[in-house]
Amino acid sequence: MHITDLQNGSDIRGIAIATPEDAVTLTPEVAQAVGRGLVNWLVAEKQLGSQLEQEKLTVAVGQDSRLSGDALKTALIAGITSQGAHVIDTALSTTPAMFKATQFPDFDCDAAVMLTASHLPFYFNGIKIFSRDGGAEHDDIHYILTHTDKNTQKNLGHVSEKDLLTPYAQDLVNQIIAGTGLANPKPLTGYHIIVDAGNGTGGYFAEKVLSVLGANTSGSQFLEPDGHFPNHIPNPDNPEAMASIRQAVLTHQADLGVIFDTDVDRSAVVDQFGNTLNRNNLIAILAKIVLEQTPGATIVTNSPTSTHLKNFITQLGGKQVRYLCGYRNVINKAIQLNQAGIDTPLAIETSGHAAFRENDFLDDGAYVIAKILMLLPQLKADNRQLSDLISDLQQPIDTQEIRFKINLADYRSYGEQVISALGAFVTATADFDTDTDNEEGIRVNLTGTYGQGWFLLRMSLHEPLLVLQVENDVLGKNQLVFETLATFFNQCQPLDQSALEKLLS
Template sequence: MIEASVFKSNDIRGVVAGGERPGEWDEAGAARIGQAWADLADPAWRATVVVGRDMRVSGEAISRAFIAGLRSRGVHVLDSGLSSTDQLWFASGSLDLAGVQFTASHNPADYNGIKFCRPGAAPVEPAFLRAVAERALQLEADQSPLGEPTGDLELVDTLPGYVAHLHSLVDTSGLRHLTVVVDAGNGMAGHTVRAVFERVDVDLVGLYLDLDGSFPNHQPNPLEPENLVDAQRAVREHGADLGLVFDGDADRCFIIDERGEVITPSVVTALIAASELAREPGATIVVNSVTSGTVEQVVTELGGRVVTSLVGHTHVKALMAAEHAIFGGEHSAHYYFRDFWGADTGMLAALHVLALLGRSDQPMSALVTDYQRVSNSGELNSTVADQAATIERVAAAFAGKGSVERVDGLTVRGLDAEKRPWWFNLRASNTEPLLRLNVEAATDAVMAAVRDDVLDLVRTPAPTPEGA
């Protein structure tokens, strides 16, 4: 079974059949997607593919079915088993093979999904994903036999190479001793963090490091403030220097300072960008369309160049490659590194922050002071019945209050009473039935006023037409 709804703009994601909610796909559907991938992949990179999966309950069965679909088309499969998403990017990059990762990232436990890449961890084109969707749905409708496997299957362990590569990119020798809280949320950071941190002089305070795809402690989504509370409390209780909170597949990492305060991803982007520009003056930094304007200010002051991408890992990776950018950051805590094949990796970002802190005599809160220049709402999510109509309602309400952009959702830019800029972006999620709001202003008061005005429009039901 495969419903068309599982095919998103950047990946595949949907509820797996067998739970309490109606399923959108199952093992048979995964096998058809595997066949579709093999039928459409470039002959230059279809012969061998590396496949990984996260810890979700459905992961082993559904990835095995996909692999059966590949092998029925003669594809040689390297199965890396349990892997964080950035570990799979490493495998694709280091082996120069196409890659497939089974994960639903931060979605609830009954979801699963697939992220694809070309050899070298390069993103696949949106047209390729659309073609895979069409072909898989056709195969599903035809219901032809899957066929016997003719491609070989080989098990590989990519974790040691992944750890070694991360440490080749960040010098963690000679750092002052640090206490670090890591909340893996029962996700894949629990699989990688001990191996990565055993080479660093830290006291590791681990929260929810055991792999458990039912997520018994909290959802693996650090964008939601309630999922950061345990790590914030642990930082304060243990007098830790730093807190790290990863999402389910560990390609994103949120940073918490020694006070238990969350450092916004845009501030982290500015911090790492400054470090990378010190290493390579004049380099290019990629941000997305809702990253704080502070990042561009910092990069420009340091002589670097900023280019802006649409939101989403496939868009950012493509722009990283096109611009030969040294680093990229998104508001959602995806961080991209040229030396990591332009791919996103939460663990490498964490190592960079840890190294910067370990070489400083300042606490984390002081280290980022120069990069906290504006007030930012963070990403606020709302479930609405009609995303497009709601966006238009907000656009109409803000008509005449600022300039309007439609590049990536709705962006409105205006000036406060002191002629200082504010802006908000409202866009539909690429992966969930949500509207995502980001607001930025020079002061907390203006940010809160704009935020509340937009949220009132988004979350208040539209009036029913008279006579309806």
């Protein structure tokens, strides 16, 4: 294995704890090399050579609750300081807070590094990197991984420790108070809000944000950092995790439930009636917020969003641009649109990654919740509920997703061939109509015999998989769609069709 094999888009990820099936790939030696490469990147690509020569170059380093975090952080810091750069160790942190270490005057860091693998199992870990300009891109990570040599600096950098979550939380508190438009420093007094941190790093939100704002947070769960993740996957896109926070809200008769992923760059909510507001529902809520603030604006999403969501955004006077999956892809698309003069205040994926222009296009799960909390006092004054904001969003009757593993080394090329061939099959099939408003894979609208809905076939972003998502407003019609598509996929022998066969059995 080469170190570059650990690149995962704009992140670095690997196995950090050996399992019976997997050997360790993200080792302390790799982390130390990344530390050296990071400094080389800052000098070469960010023109910070003079900062380094003056012994002022500073990098913040934080970690989530993963068991491998301490060892990897020690090695990463050793790599950074060996190049003459200083390190501020922020200990337990969140990914959005790490970026703020490059923005807050009290930290004033030239870069920040977060050790996390998001919602992946406990034996994974990863590295996310920020400069003052934002998150590292794919090419930046490649540069870092291929330029890991020791530089000529003779003096080692020093290491200090500093709490980042407390000032980050206070910044959120200040923004929420301002966002309510009220003079009350405790605008959430009288609200019962439950937090589910999934034993990641989001537990601070209950004490340092909600309680400070006056909310009752009793019944909050899994706030304690635990890298075993013993209760459920810390992932607001996971049905088990959403069921857990939903039950907590109903059991404690709370007004709202908030759930974060491990490093708090994603989030979702549950209202007092148990309605889960994630995926398309969360996008709709945030779309409603930004379109009231910025009428006629454009919102960028990833490709697998509901047709009903597009109709909802259009009815609000906005425009949706469906773009490629991957949080950096949707963020970069929104940035490009703004640069072209197209008013685009929000980029969001169905997984929960959401980035607001007003917040430096940082995918920040805590800021998403902050935007929602700002609404609560006004909603109460109007005798309305959060879910009322999307009462006009039609919900599909049936949504299913299956994944085909591609059993070839050159899996991406073959996957694209399958997508292309499916286009001809669609053209020859009555009541299948290709949707041209799509930039990833092939999206098909379903009518007549196949009910009323759509399906999307696309390549997985990082895995050797073809992902098929089917949505319908007519109960039972998805089965017919799968049966028809099976006649096409049966010709694609390199595909593992066990998931489709199981569905049709």
